[in-house]
Amino acid sequence: MGDRLEGKTAIVTGAAGGVGKAIATKFVNEGATVHVADITQERCEDACHEIGEGAVPAQVDLADVSSIKAMVEKAANASPRLDILVQCAAVVSMQPITEITEEEFDRVNNINYRGVAFTLSEVAKRMIPDGKGGAIVNFTTLNRGYPWIGAYVSSKHGVSGITRCSALELIKYGIRVNSICPGPIKTPLMDDLIKRFADNPPPGSEYLQEQGFVVPAGYESTPEDYVEPTMLLVTPAGAYIIGQVMQVDGGISA
Numbered sequence: 414m415g416d417r418l419e420g421k422t423a424i425v426t427g428a429a430g431g432v433g434k435a436i437a438t439k440f441v442n443e444g445a446t447v448h449v450a451d452i453t454q455e456r457c458e459d460a461c462h463e464i465g466e467g468a469v470p471a472q473v474d475l476a477d478v479s480s481i482k483a484m485v486e487k488a489a490n491a492s493p494r495l496d497i498l499v500q501c502a503a504v505v506s507m508q509p510i511t512e513i514t515e516e517e518f519d520r521v522n523n524i525n526y527r528g529v530a531f532t533l534s535e536v537a538k539r540m541i542p543d544g545k546g547g548a549i550v551n552f553t554t555l556n557r558g559y560p561w562i563g564a565y566v567s568s569k570h571g572v573s574g575i576t577r578c579s580a581l582e583l584i585k586y587g588i589r590v591n592s593i594c595p596g597p598i599k600t601p602l603m604d605d606l607i608k609r610f611a612d613n614p615p616p617g618s619e620y621l622q623e624q625g626f627v628v629p630a631g632y633e634s635t636p637e638d639y640v641e642p643t644m645l646l647v648t649p650a651g652a653y654i655i656g657q658v659m660q661v662d663g664g665i666s667a
């Protein structure tokens with residue numbers, strides 16, 4: 414428990430699962446009201462129940478811009494102001510580039526990339542008018558390639574681009590935008606990816622075993638490993654960190 418976010422309001426997307434839930438829990442424990450944004454009302458309510466007082470369900474489908482607008486409007490109307498946005502929601506996809514379908518490419522990009530851009534836009538519009546600034550953190554992925562997950566990785570690299578550009582536009586309003594690039598995390602997203610690889614190993618998949626996820630830190634991370642790095646980016650301690658795509662990856666990118 415602490416008071417580093419006392420009186421602040423945050424939206425955390427993907428907050429019913431993995432990293433998003435760990436961050437939403439920390440924010441509430443530090444005094445914030447958190448709009449727990451996720452795909453179904455039931456998932457949002459279950460997460461809020463677990464997180465406790467201060468967590469508010471905020472159902473949204475990030476593939477749908479009208480749903481994003483409605484969620485942000487509702488959160489803004491229910492709060493004195495919006496101070497923080499953390500974007501964790503994402504889906505993963507596995508298709509070789511020669512087999513990739515338009516439908517799957519669009520599904521992944523609409524949620525992971527377009528959804529992030531429009532959520533950022535809608536929240537920034539509400540942060541700007543009163544001049545009190547804000548902090549936005551977008552989760553991306555490792556700053557490198559992996560075979561068979563091109564739609565996912567490219568959607569995330571798009572997020573890095575949006576982060577840098579919007580940071581330069583928004584800092585004049587006191588809004589800091591940054592990204593975190595995680596390494597492999599024990600969450601449903603990673604479990605899903607591993608299961609798909611195991612069920613249907615693509616040709617040459619020993620590549621991943623040999624050099625894919627060798628983590629210099631010596632262990633696979635958990636959602637908690639991303640909580641304090643996010644706190645740094647949303648509190649005054651990180652005031653001079655602007656437009657960064659920060660590697661929090663156990664040394665993979667070193």
Ligand SMILES: NC(=O)c1ccc[n+]([C@@H]2O[C@H](COP(=O)([O-])OP(=O)(O)OC[C@H]3O[C@@H](n4cnc5c(N)ncnc54)[C@H](O)[C@@H]3O)[C@@H](O)[C@H]2O)c1
Pocket residue numbers: 426427428429430431432433450451452456473474475476500501502503504524552553554555594595596597598599600601602603
């Ligand atoms: N898990 C990893 O190993 C790993 C590695 C690198 C980067 N990342 C990134 O870190 C972030 C957090 O990952 P995680 O492992 O906690 O993910 P997760 O799968 O545990 O949680 C993602 C959440 O997003 C929600 N979501 C999915 N589609 C949605 C939609 N259309 N609208 C609203 N919500 C939707 C899901 O319901 C889920 O609660 C993601 O952005 C992910 O890409 C994860």
